[in-house]
Amino acid sequence: MTRMLVTGGAGFIGANFVRHTVRHHPRYRIRVLDALTYAGDERALDPVADRIEFVRGDVCDAGLVDELVADADVVVHLAAESHVDNSLDDPSPFVRTNLLGTFTLLEAVRRHDRRLHHVSTDEVFGDLGAGSTERFTETTRYDPSSPYSATKAGSDLLVRAWVRSYGVRATLSNCANNYGPFQHIEKFIPRQVTNLLLGRPTKLYGTGENVREWTHVDDHNAAVHLILERGRIGETYLVGSGGEQTNKQVLDLVLELMDQAPGSYEHVPDRPGHDLRYAADSTKLRTELGWRPRHADLRAGLTRTIEWYRANEWWWKPDKDTTEARYRRLGR
Numbered sequence: 001m002t003r004m005l006v007t008g009g010a011g012f013i014g015a016n017f018v019r020h021t022v023r024h025h026p027r028y029r030i031r032v033l034d035a036l037t038y039a040g041d042e043r044a045l046d047p048v049a050d051r052i053e054f055v056r057g058d059v060c061d062a063g064l065v066d067e068l069v070a071d072a073d074v075v076v077h078l079a080a081e082s083h084v085d086n087s088l089d090d091p092s093p094f095v096r097t098n099l100l101g102t103f104t105l106l107e108a109v110r111r112h113d114r115r116l117h118h119v120s121t122d123e124v125f126g127d128l129g130a131g132s133t134e135r136f137t138e139t140t141r142y143d144p145s146s147p148y149s150a151t152k153a154g155s156d157l158l159v160r161a162w163v164r165s166y167g168v169r170a171t172l173s174n175c176a177n178n179y180g181p182f183q184h185i186e187k188f189i190p191r192q193v194t195n196l197l198l199g200r201p202t203k204l205y206g207t208g209e210n211v212r213e214w215t216h217v218d219d220h221n222a223a224v225h226l227i228l229e230r231g232r233i234g235e236t237y238l239v240g241s242g243g244e245q246t247n248k249q250v251l252d253l254v255l256e257l258m259d260q261a262p263g264s265y266e267h268v269p270d271r272p273g274h275d276l277r278y279a280a281d282s283t284k285l286r287t288e289l290g291w292r293p294r295h296a297d298l299r300a301g302l303t304r305t306i307e308w309y310r311a312n313e314w315w316w317k318p319d320k321d322t323t324e325a326r327y328r329r330l331g332r
Contacts, residue, residue: 001029005072007059007105008079010034012183013119013217015044017078020221022048033057033068034079037093043315044182059101062108069108074115074228077105080155082121083186084146085271085330091147098151099158106162109170116170117228118159122213122238123149124174127275130209135281136174138236145273156236163234171231173224176240176280179301180217181308185316186323189214189302192251192265193309194316196258205332206270208248211277215241216295226289240280241293250298257303268332 004021008014009032021028030052034040042054057064059079069075079101081087081094102118109116125136126143142157144150162168183190192202223239231237245253252262285291295301309316 002027003071003073004028004030005033005068005075006030007033007075007077008040010036010040010042010044010054011078011082012039012187013178013220014078015041015182016180016217017076017221017224018045018052019048020218021225022051025225031055031068031072033059033065035059038319039082039184039186041182041315060096060104062104065104066108066111069105069114070112072114075105075109075117076224076228077102077116077118080152082148084123084148085186085327085332087146087148087151088272089330091151094147094151098155102155102158106158106168110162110166110168113169115228116159116168117224117231118156118170118172119224120152120156120172120174121149122174122176122240122278122280123275124153124156128277128279130211130276132277135279136238137281138238138284145275160234169233171227171233172236173227174236174238174280175220175223176213176215176278178217178220179214180305181312182315183217185320186326188247189250189254189305190309190316191323192254193258193306194320196254196260197310197313198320202251202255202265203268203327203332204248204251204265205268205274207267208246208251209276210247210274211244211279212247212250213240213242213244213279214250214298214301215239215293216301219293219295222294223285223291226285226291230289237285237289238280238282239285239291240282241296242282243296243298244277244279245298253299253302254306257299257306271332
């Protein structure tokens with residue numbers, strides 16, 4: 001058995017990654033480290049609870065992290081504060097978790113010479129022009145726009161520096177927007193879906209012309225495993241479905257799939273510095289490692305995602321009012 005430590009393994013991508021690994025890569029013995037902040041939920045691991053070990057703890061706790069890394073063969077680093085609006089309201093948790101947490105983990109990985117994969121976001125590159133046909137590549141200059149993306153950019157640079165300076169055996173990936181089951185309802189798609197399930201209006205920032213590339217979380221996690229198995233140490237791989245949609249188009253599709261009238265949403269003030277367009281060129285991942293998205297059809301993926309939220313009200317409803325209260329305080 002290969003011993004795997006997953007940081008942030010009770011978050012959205014993390015919990016899906018753990019379940020994906022248990023289903024498709026049974027050679028791993030998995031230990032999860034998660035602080036269970038508001039965005040982490042141990043219940044998301046219930047389907048595989050008897051196949052993993054869960055440790056509640058902080059990725060900034062150097063003693064605990066050292067102990068866990070020493071007992072692992074490979075580390076997948078997903079622990080992060082990740083919501084842009086929250087980072088604009090209070091950047092301090094983002095600086096602590098995304099920067100100090102990554103530093104703490106890197107030092108433990110360096111001491112024990114463990115294989116590391118660091119999961120990041122395409123938001124580190126800033127944005128592309130609304131009418132542009134350009135796409136981010138692994139060599140695109142970093143130009144983060146928010147405290148969230150700035151701290152993720154900093155964490156990426158720490159990993160790269162530890163590879164070059166200390167020989168840490170690490171790979172990196174920067175992924176486009178993910179969607180799928182168990183995503184916190186503060187995020188764009190689950191917020192709209194759960195609003196409609198409760199008979200509330202959906203919300204659209206500004207004009208809704210911001211463009212995103214939506215990638216199903218299962219496709220992302222399959223890419224991470226390919227990088228773990230065949231990726232070149234020190235290299236970065238971009239993960240993206242290739243399908244671009246404006247926020248308005250996505251919301252209109254959600255409305256259609258949930259039998260609501262088109263355009264039946266409320267416009268709310270745009271967030272400061274809202275990036276116009278993200279688009280990732282995943283050619284390197286596809287050609288070197290053979291990755292292909294299995295859920296490239298956004299309509300089909302959203303249909304399954306909506307049905308998951310419809311069937312799992314027990315999971316999201318207790319947090320709904322608190323989440324919307326936070327949005328009201330932010331004016332969005």
